[in-house]
Amino acid sequence: MAKNGKSPTLVVVQLSGGNDFMNTVIPYSNGLYYDNRKTIGVPEESVLRINDAVGFNPNAAPLKELYDLGRMAIIQGVGYANSSRSHFRSMDIWHTCDPDKIATEGWLGKVVRRLDPEKSNPLTAVSIGRGLPRALSAQEVPVTSVADLDNYGLMSGFSAEQQRADALDLFKRIYTPAIGTAAVTDYLARTGIDVLRGAEMLKKAPAMYSSNVEYADNPIAKSLRDVARVHLADLGTRIFYTQHGGYDTHANEAPTHPKLLTDLSRAIADFYRDLEEHDAADNVVILVFTEFGRRVQDNGSGTDHGAGGGAYLIGNHVRGGLYSEYPSLEPGKLENGDLRHTYDFRGLYSTLLEQWLDIEPTQIVGGKFEQLPMIAV
Amino acid sequence: MSESDRSLVAHLMQRAGFGSSVEELELLASRPYEDVVEDLLHPEKFPPVEEDVLRRYYLELNNADTHVAWQAAWVYRMINTRRPLEEKIALFWHHVFATSVGKSEHTPSSLRQIETFRQTGLSDLRTIYIALAQDPAMLFWLDNCENHKGEPNENWGRELLELFSMGVGNYTEDDIKNASRAFTGWTFTQPLPLDPYGRYPSQFLYVAEDHDDSPKTFLGRTGNFDGEDIIDIVVEQPATRRFISRHLYNFFVADEPQVPAWNIVPPQDPAAINALDKALKDSNGDIRSTLRVLFNSDFFKKARGRRVKSPVELVVGTVKLTGDFRFPDPGLANLAVAVSVMGQALMTPPTVEGWHTGKEWIDAGTLNERVNFAVNLLADHGKPGIKSIIDHIGKNEATVTPAKLVDRCIGILAPLSVSPATRKGLVEHARQGGPIRFDSEKARARSAALAVEVLQGLVSSVEYQLA
Numbered sequence: 001m002a003k004n005g006k007s008p009t010l011v012v013v014q015l016s017g018g019n020d021f022m023n024t025v026i027p028y029s030n031g032l033y034y035d036n037r038k039t040i041g042v043p044e045e046s047v048l049r050i051n052d053a054v055g056f057n058p059n060a061a062p063l064k065e066l067y068d069l070g071r072m073a074i075i076q077g078v079g080y081a082n083s084s085r086s087h088f089r090s091m092d093i094w095h096t097c098d099p100d101k102i103a104t105e106g107w108l109g110k111v112v113r114r115l116d117p118e119k120s121n122p123l124t125a126v127s128i129g130r131g132l133p134r135a136l137s138a139q140e141v142p143v144t145s146v147a148d149l150d151n152y153g154l155m156s157g158f159s160a161e162q163q164r165a166d167a168l169d170l171f172k173r174i175y176t177p178a179i180g181t182a183a184v185t186d187y188l189a190r191t192g193i194d195v196l197r198g199a200e201m202l203k204k205a206p207a208m209y210s211s212n213v214e215y216a217d218n219p220i221a222k223s224l225r226d227v228a229r230v231h232l233a234d235l236g237t238r239i240f241y242t243q244h245g246g247y248d249t250h251a252n253e254a255p256t257h258p259k260l261l262t263d264l265s266r267a268i269a270d271f272y273r274d275l276e277e278h279d280a281a282d283n284v285v286i287l288v289f290t291e292f293g294r295r296v297q298d299n300g301s302g303t304d305h306g307a308g309g310g311a312y313l314i315g316n317h318v319r320g321g322l323y324s325e326y327p328s329l330e331p332g333k334l335e336n337g338d339l340r341h342t343y344d345f346r347g348l349y350s351t352l353l354e355q356w357l358d359i360e361p362t363q364i365v366g367g368k369f370e371q372l373p374m375i376a377v
Numbered sequence: 378m379s380e381s382d383r384s385l386v387a388h389l390m391q392r393a394g395f396g397s398s399v400e401e402l403e404l405l406a407s408r409p410y411e412d413v414v415e416d417l418l419h420p421e422k423f424p425p426v427e428e429d430v431l432r433r434y435y436l437e438l439n440n441a442d443t444h445v446a447w448q449a450a451w452v453y454r455m456i457n458t459r460r461p462l463e464e465k466i467a468l469f470w471h472h473v474f475a476t477s478v479g480k481s482e483h484t485p486s487s488l489r490q491i492e493t494f495r496q497t498g499l500s501d502l503r504t505i506y507i508a509l510a511q512d513p514a515m516l517f518w519l520d521n522c523e524n525h526k527g528e529p530n531e532n533w534g535r536e537l538l539e540l541f542s543m544g545v546g547n548y549t550e551d552d553i554k555n556a557s558r559a560f561t562g563w564t565f566t567q568p569l570p571l572d573p574y575g576r577y578p579s580q581f582l583y584v585a586e587d588h589d590d591s592p593k594t595f596l597g598r599t600g601n602f603d604g605e606d607i608i609d610i611v612v613e614q615p616a617t618r619r620f621i622s623r624h625l626y627n628f629f630v631a632d633e634p635q636v637p638a639w640n641i642v643p644p645q646d647p648a649a650i651n652a653l654d655k656a657l658k659d660s661n662g663d664i665r666s667t668l669r670v671l672f673n674s675d676f677f678k679k680a681r682g683r684r685v686k687s688p689v690e691l692v693v694g695t696v697k698l699t700g701d702f703r704f705p706d707p708g709l710a711n712l713a714v715a716v717s718v719m720g721q722a723l724m725t726p727p728t729v730e731g732w733h734t735g736k737e738w739i740d741a742g743t744l745n746e747r748v749n750f751a752v753n754l755l756a757d758h759g760k761p762g763i764k765s766i767i768d769h770i771g772k773n774e775a776t777v778t779p780a781k782l783v784d785r786c787i788g789i790l791a792p793l794s795v796s797p798a799t800r801k802g803l804v805e806h807a808r809q810g811g812p813i814r815f816d817s818e819k820a821r822a823r824s825a826a827l828a829v830e831v832l833q834g835l836v837s838s839v840e841y842q843l844a
Binding site for chain 1: 477479480482632685717718720725727728729730733735736737739740741742743744745746748749752753756796798799802803805806830833834837838839840842843
């Protein structure tokens with residue numbers, strides 16, 4: 001239990017496309033880094049040093065501040081054996097915890113099933129964006145996906161308030177009697193009423209929210225602001241999911257990757273500050289992950305798909321520091337030119353499940369994996 | 378033309394195609410049902426969709442790798458084709474032989490695969506399986522390009538038997554190994570270079586020196602089998618006919634449990650499966666003949682409302698009703714995105730198992746998307762399709778009662794039928810606005826608005842999610 005008396009909550013930030021770990025946490029004292037990164041290497045003098053070996057990309061300065069406060073854990077070399085270089089497949093593996101066969105249920109979907117077995121709260125998990133990530137999908141587990149928090153829910157196309165109210169009223173009138181009918185129509189009707197309930201609850205969030213924090217105007221900042229608004233409305237959400245796209249930097253990495261890191265770091269720092277100002281940070285841990293790292297050697301413009309990468313935990317109950325080992329850059333120790341993973345991501349999930357959400361992880365991640373002491377409750 | 382004829386042919390068009398506009402339905406309902414079935418079964422009698430028009434107005438398509446644009450182009454075909462079953466059967470095989478562009482990231486090969494499904498989809502199983510086994514998108518998706526003499530990769534061999542033809546329990550692990558060896562040397566050419574010359578699909582390539590020529594034992598027979606021999610044996614298997622029969626039933630007739638459950642859960646209508654099985658057997662695996670039996674059967678005609686519409690069926694069916702996108706208008710890509718966020722990103726199925734169908738299409742997020750999409754699409758009274766619907770409702774009458782207005786709207790959405798409770802809710806809603814008159818321009822406009830509200834209520838209903 002967190003110090004503010006509220007239930008532990010997980011905010012997931014998915015970096016889609018494969019974030020370049022080597023240019024995020026930079027092994028600046030290793031000559032091999034500069035040998036391999038002739039085009040997009042970050043000069044040693046601008047690296048924000050963590051220790052004698054590694055440091056943050058200068059565009060991630062807000063994260064460095066969180067790190068210096070002891071609130072951020074960096075999991076180096078996270079991944080899995082025989083890493084898939086396909087975005088789709090690798091993301092799928094991170095979502096379902098199954099590297100061997102293509103599974104259908106997501107790890108967080110199973111978590112929601114444990115957190116709310118009675119399906120009493122349609123907002124137990126909230127995903128910001130349209131469509132549901134595989135991580136959150138599990139059969140008959142209600143999850144709410146919110147594309148636009150200020151205009152969420154059914155009949156959102158009506159601009160006139162009265163018209164929308166009438167349409168919602170009609171919807172309720174025709175969905176309610178279908179509850180308790182045949183299996184399929186009953187399920188459809190219950191789902192429809194859940195959407196109404198979820199929307200009714202979520203409507204409060206924008207109205208209740210006020211903050212001194214000014215988020216930047218970019219997609220990840222908007223998404224995390226939406227998370228803050230829902231979290232602060234105290235609607236019982238335990239899992240939040242957001243995505244930040246554009247990390248597939250095959251070309252022109254030099255201008256694009258710094259922009260991504262700038263947007264991401266500032267958004268996370270603003271989000272964290274927003275929660276702190278409202279005394280609502282204490283029960284939140286943020287997980288930032290990506291489907292893979294990128295090729296050690298740059299291709300003259302960017303980097304191709306790699307293997308081992310990095311993940312990050314941020315929060316008041318996170319024991320800050322560097323975890324696992326930075327994968328070796330020695331040519332003989334690479335996996336087809338990529339960083340070999342040094343820590344299995346399912347251990348990271350197990351850590352979060354057992355140490356933070358208080359859920360037995362074995363079933364969810366598909367086995368026992370080494371946990372790291374990254375949470376201090 | 379009776380309402381029941383109209384409803385039946387509307388049901389046929391919804392299942393064998395993607396629905397119909399009010400006018401199309403009028404025409405079709407005046408013809409004998411069996412003739413409409415024959416037209417569907419013979420797409421070659423009708424002109425194809427003119428893709429060059431699409432390319433001229435939809436410039437993204439000139440770069441073959443714009444995946445969303447090509448998803449939209451397929452949706453456009455579904456809306457406008459005069460060969461509805463050609464597109465529907467391509468979608469059927471896409472469900473069964475689920476291949477995702479997400480792994481190859483090579484759109485031209487995925488497009489080629491769908492085109493192959495269009496061209497071969499109504500032919501016989503042998504032709505279909507051979508085309509599939511030689512399809513570059515499939516060869517890459519299931520790693521047959523990594524299946525070498527002396528170093529077999531069993532991914533394709535396994536899925537051919539487990540997910541594409543016979544289903545688990547009908548073969549052994551040794552059969553998989555031997556089948557896989559028979560497909561060694563079946564690979565593809567590297568696709569042609571990248572921009573600025575455009576990208577082209579790769580081609581099937583048989584590499585004789587990479588083919589394992591030694592004897593193999595497969596399903597009890599022994600020989601120097603090549604891939605074609607394996608397919609010859611596979612199509613003779615009763616398990617294959619039964620598996621395809623169940624797929625046809627699940628896709629065209631009524632929702633069954635998900636495929637992996639089929640060896641445990643028996644079919645809900647064994648007689649129907651037997652009839653399809655027999656049709657396949659009698660015709661040497663001919664899909665056209667089997668669908669003729671299916672569409673003309675009582676079990677099909679009675680199956681109205683027994684399936685949850687897939688997202689693309691919901692989107693295209695609703696668009697057809699409004700008369701939108703009869704031309705490559707701006708916003709076409711939004712339709713593809715709508716289909717994707719409802720959970721059916723075309724050419725991007727989640728796994729090789731394909732999409733989970735039936736009620737698994739529905740969760741809070743997808744239902745929200747489905748309802749809002751349909752309601753928003755109907756909002757514009759000026760659309761040609763909506764105009765003709767209103768004309769139809771107010772036809773020959775100065776006033777209509779709320780109940781009659783609702784019933785006419787339901788009739789327009791044929792083969793939709795709604796529960797008494799849904800109807801009651803709609804009638805109550807229609808009653809709130811006073812008399813429903815069509816005898817002056819002003820009254821007509823008000824009544825049209827009310828009719829649209831009722832239609833919006835109907836397309837958001839539980840029943841509209843079903844087909």
